[in-house]
Amino acid sequence: MPRYFAFEQPSSPGQEFIIELTDEQTIDHALKILSGxxxxxxxxxxxxxxxxxxxNPRFxxxxxxxxxxxxxxxIEVCDANMVYVEDHLDEAGGAFLPGSHWCPWDSRLTREITSN
Structure with missing residues (x-):
């Protein structure tokens, strides 16, 4: 069953990006990040x-x-903040974020998204 996590970037203050994790090992790793x-x-x-x-409707x-x-x-070529990626999405996959790989260096999980 998929689980959802939010991350933030200091380079994009006040913004939150939501990811879906489906792999149990990746989910366990995310939970270990959140626990410290x-x-x-x-x-x-x-x-x-x-x-x-x-x-993740904001993006x-x-x-x-x-x-x-x-x-x-x-590597630096996959680093960008989420707002810049959104603003330049049409360029992603070419010289900007080759192969559409995104690795925001300042990303950090902040919470697991749970349903109410």
Whole structure:
């Protein structure tokens, strides 16, 4: 069963991006980040899909759950803040975010989204 998590970026104050996790190991890793048990691989990486999802309606893109993982360090070419990605989404997948890989260096999970 999928679970949903939010992350924020200091470079995009007041914004929150929602991701869907479907893999049990990735979900467990996300929960360890939130509990503070995982201190190293805490930043979000995945491949952008250029469509809106109901769980993340503020953005015209989402991360493919099958590609989401967490990292400590990554190459600069996939780093961008969520607002910049939204504003330049038509360029994503070319010279901007090659292969549609997005790895916001300052991303940090903030909470699990639970239904009411």
């Amino acid at each position: 048990e995982e201190q190293s691989r805490v930043h979000v990486h995945g491949r952008i899909i250029k469509r809106t999802q109901p769980y 015209s893109f989402y991360l493919d759950p099958a590609t989401i993982n967490f990292f400590d360090m990554a």
